[in-house]
Amino acid sequence: MFLFTNVAITGQELGLKDYTPPYLAPSTGGPLVLRGVNYASGGGGILNETGMIFGGRINLDAQLDNFANTRQDIISRIGFNAAQKLLNGALFSVTIGSNDFINNYLTPILSTFEQNIVPPEAFVGTLITRFRLQLIIHSTIQSPLALEPLTVTTPPPTAPSGRALDQEDIQSKKEWFKDWFDHISSENDEDESDFDDNPTYLKRRFSEIVVPNVGPIGCIPYQRDINPSAGDNCVALPNHLAQLYNFQLKSLLKDLTIQLKGSSFLFADVYNIVTDIIQNFQSYGFDNGNSVCCYLSGQHGGLIPCGPASKVCADRSKYAFSDPYHPSDATKYKHYHNHTFNGWRP
Numbered sequence: 074m075f076l077f078t079n080v081a082i083t084g085q086e087l088g089l090k091d092y093t094p095p096y097l098a099p100s101t102g103g104p105l106v107l108r109g110v111n112y113a114s115g116g117g118g119i120l121n122e123t124g125m126i127f128g129g130r131i132n133l134d135a136q137l138d139n140f141a142n143t144r145q146d147i148i149s150r151i152g153f154n155a156a157q158k159l160l161n162g163a164l165f166s167v168t169i170g171s172n173d174f175i176n177n178y179l180t181p182i183l184s185t186f187e188q189n190i191v192p193p194e195a196f197v198g199t200l201i202t203r204f205r206l207q208l209i210i211h212s213t214i215q216s217p218l219a220l221e222p223l224t225v226t227t228p229p230p231t232a233p234s235g236r237a238l239d240q241e242d243i244q245s246k247k248e249w250f251k252d253w254f255d256h257i258s259s260e261n262d263e264d265e266s267d268f269d270d271n272p273t274y275l276k277r278r279f280s281e282i283v284v285p286n287v288g289p290i291g292c293i294p295y296q297r298d299i300n301p302s303a304g305d306n307c308v309a310l311p312n313h314l315a316q317l318y319n320f321q322l323k324s325l326l327k328d329l330t331i332q333l334k335g336s337s338f339l340f341a342d343v344y345n346i347v348t349d350i351i352q353n354f355q356s357y358g359f360d361n362g363n364s365v366c367c368y369l370s371g372q373h374g375g376l377i378p379c380g381p382a383s384k385v386c387a388d389r390s391k392y393a394f395s396d397p398y399h400p401s402d403a404t405k406y407k408h409y410h411n412h413t414f415n416g417w418r419p
Contacts, residue, residue: 092111093109093110093111094109094110094111095110095111095112095113096110096111096112096136096139096143102146103150104150106143106146106147106150107147107150107151107159109163110140110143112131112136112139112140113136113168114130114131114132114136115127115130116130116172116176117130117131117132117133117136117169117172118130118132118133118169118170118172118173118176118177119132119133119169119170119173119200119203119204119207120132120173120177120199120200120203121134122177123172123173123176123177124172124176124177126176126180126183127176133169133204133207134207137207137210137211137214140211140214140215141214144156144160144214144215147159147160160215160280161215161280161335162280163215163280163281164280164281164283165211165215165280165281165282165283166282166283166284166285167208167211167282167283167284168284168285169204170200170204170286170287170318170322171287171288171290171315173200174287174290174311174314174315174318175290175293175295175296175311175398178191178193178196178314179296179310179311179314181299193310193313193314193317194317196314197314197317197318197321198321200318201318201321201322201325204322204325205325205329208282208284208325208329208333208338209329209332209333211282212280212282212329212333212335212336215280215335215336280335280336280337281336281337281338281339282336282337282338282339283339283341284322284326284338284339284340284341285340285341285342285343286315286318286319286322286323286340286341286342286343286344287315287318287319287322287343287344288315288343288344288347288348288400289307289312289315289344289347289348289351290311290312290314290315291303291307291308291309291310291311291312291313291315292307292308292312292347292348292351292363293375293394293397293398293399294363294364294365294371294373294374294375294394294396294397294398295375295376295397295398296308296311296375297363297372297373297375298371298372298373298374298375298376298397299375299376301372305363307351315344316344319342319344322340323340326338326339326340347400347404350362350393350400350404351363351393354393357393357404358390358391358403359391359392359393359403359404360391360392361391361392361393362393363393363394364392364394365379365392365394365395365396365397366385366386366389366392366394366395366396366401367379367383367384367385367386367395367396368383368384368386369382369383369384371397373397374397375397376397377397378396378397378398379395379396379397389401389402389403390403391403
């Protein structure tokens with residue numbers, strides 16, 4: 074699994090035993106990269122100017138450069154054909170976009186001028202245009218065959234059209250991915266000569282790119298606390314921006330799945346999933362759906378990031394949010410375990 078995200082539970086839910094190793098870790102090298110790499114960066118975004126207030130973040134353009142370096146390392150280690158076989162059958166996760174709103178277009182004070190001259194629709198259009206190019210670049214790095222018509226082998230199980238996956242479908246899909254993952258190492262041990270006599274073999278593999286949409290960012294504790302006029306409601310503008318983006322993202326993924334024949338883009342509806350968890354937090358086993366577990370200041374604990382001076386709740390599994398910006402691990406688990414497999418196809 075190759076992750077452009079900070080959500081490691083995805084891999085665990087698919088049967089992977091450990092977190093995907095971060096690209097910049099000194100220990101991430103050698104045979105370890107054959108089992109996946111995490112390129113994520115706190116504060117990173119689609120646009121290079123996103124997160125400037127944080128300084129040393131790694132935005133998606135740089136993450137793609139890092140992925141290109143990993144691809145070359147894999148080729149050097151196991152050869153071009155075996156590397157293409159591995160990458161063409163890989164699962165990628167690209168979770169990005171919320172920072173482009175929170176730490177760019179919606180940044181207090183710093184973004185006032187931009188909001189006055191750039192309407193929400195125009196900003197979202199810029200994001201989608203840039204993200205389209207980045208996903209095409211990703212597919213081109215992943216496989217030079219991405220723009221050619223490919224013959225795809227049997228894909229992972231999918232529910233019949235018009236029906237949500239039931240628990241049997243979900244388990245079947247998990248088992249498909251686990252079988253795929255368990256055999257990666259043994260497949261990479263094959264002699265490259267096995268592929269030389271059959272160059273079309275590479276065209277029988279495909280990659281899946283999971284792209285979650287942007288969640289209800291107007292409901293995070295940070296937005297609630299800097300917009301007290303919203304009262305107990307989520308803040309309208311951030312959620313409006315997220316919905317504008319998500320609508321165009323779904324269409325983008327449909328288009329790219331058709332255009333890039335070697336890649337299948339899978340849409341995960343995080344917005345509605347997390348909204349349901351927040352609105353019905355008690356039914357998910359939470360005691361709190363709008364405040365943070367690690368807090369220091371603000372009605373919802375959203376004004377100051379979690380740090381050494383912060384107080385921590387007694388039981389973090391009872392909170393939907395861990396800090397001013399991020400859902401808790403318990404929320405992520407409930408999200409991926411109960412919902413994510415239900416809405417992948419754009």
